[in-house]
Amino acid sequence: MELTDREHEVVTNVYGDEMPTDLREIETEQLVAMHDRVAQAVQLSYDDDDVESLGILLPLEGKITNVLYDRL
DSSP, X not given: OBOOHHHHHHHHHHHSSOOOSBGGGSOHHHHHXXXXXXXXXXXXXXXXXXXXXXHHHHHHHHHHHHHHHHTO
């Protein structure tokens, strides 16, 4: 599952490491850690009423969840 340029930038900022643009290339443990950080960012964005960030983070969280689900 490919990330948009903006999603990739957010993942790199949130996760702290350069990541591939295709989530399927990332190891499961890294995806779980990435999901945890993105979920925390989603919560903070809700707390701050940051609609712009939520518009990026929620689809990103969904993509990560879909890739993890496909690996079950």
